[in-house]
Amino acid sequence: MAMKDKGLNQVASEVMNPRVITATRGTNVNILVRQLLTGQFSGLPVVEDDGEVVGIVSEFDVIQALLNGQDLTMLKAEDIMNTPAVCVTEESPLIHVLQLMIEHRIIRLPVVRNRKLVGMISRPNILSQMVDVTVPKAHVLPVCYWCERICDDVQSQPHQEIWCDLAEYLQRHGVSSVEITFSPKFCPSCAPVIRHLMEGSTPAH
Numbered sequence: 001m002a003m004k005d006k007g008l009n010q011v012a013s014e015v016m017n018p019r020v021i022t023a024t025r026g027t028n029v030n031i032l033v034r035q036l037l038t039g040q041f042s043g044l045p046v047v048e049d050d051g052e053v054v055g056i057v058s059e060f061d062v063i064q065a066l067l068n069g070q071d072l073t074m075l076k077a078e079d080i081m082n083t084p085a086v087c088v089t090e091e092s093p094l095i096h097v098l099q100l101m102i103e104h105r106i107i108r109l110p111v112v113r114n115r116k117l118v119g120m121i122s123r124p125n126i127l128s129q130m131v132d133v134t135v136p137k138a139h140v141l142p143v144c145y146w147c148e149r150i151c152d153d154v155q156s157q158p159h160q161e162i163w164c165d166l167a168e169y170l171q172r173h174g175v176s177s178v179e180i181t182f183s184p185k186f187c188p189s190c191a192p193v194i195r196h197l198m199e200g201s202t203p204a205h
């Protein structure tokens with residue numbers, strides 16, 4: 001499969017997701033986790049009252065706080081957010097967005113106008129612009145928090161789940177990542193490791 005004609009010759013505003021849930025500096029991390037676990041967002045931008053982006057909280061930041069033995073109910077978004085957030089503007093070409101993702105090892109970033117949030121752009125948004133594939137509706141796929149593999153429920157037998165890379169899944173089923181809703185969980189390989197880490201990091205009472 002070759003890259004689509006339009007491919008990366010588009011700008012951020014054309015592929016971003018304008019429906020974004022945000023947090024403020026004072027948002028309790030417990031509430032953030034609930035938002036993250038809806039599966040629609042793997043990271044939330046943290047904004048001031050006027051919409052200026054000050055940071056971003058990802059699932060990984062929450063996981064790290066847990067591994068450090070921190071109590072999520074005692075934490076605010078500003079305690080664990082990555083700041084300053086790497087942002088792009090609506091006019092940023094996709095190739096530039098992609099370079100920033102690679103350079104900063106991030107998978108999503110805020111799109112801003114005069115430093116104020118107008119949308120989010122993520123790795124699947126970009127991948128979907130690069131490949132030409134047919135789009136079935138409403139694909140809900142479990143994705144692992146830790147290794148980011150996808151559960152291939154089409155191929156899987158009960159009690160024998162197949163977990164694979166997103167790219168592998170897309171290729172096998174000829175679907176586009178834009179039509180996929182991700183439902184995060186831990187895969188069977190990662191779950192025991194995480195459980196062990198969590199137990200190990202919790203102080204005994």
Ligand SMILES: [Zn+2]
Nearest residue numbers: 144147187190
């Ligand atoms: Zn996993």
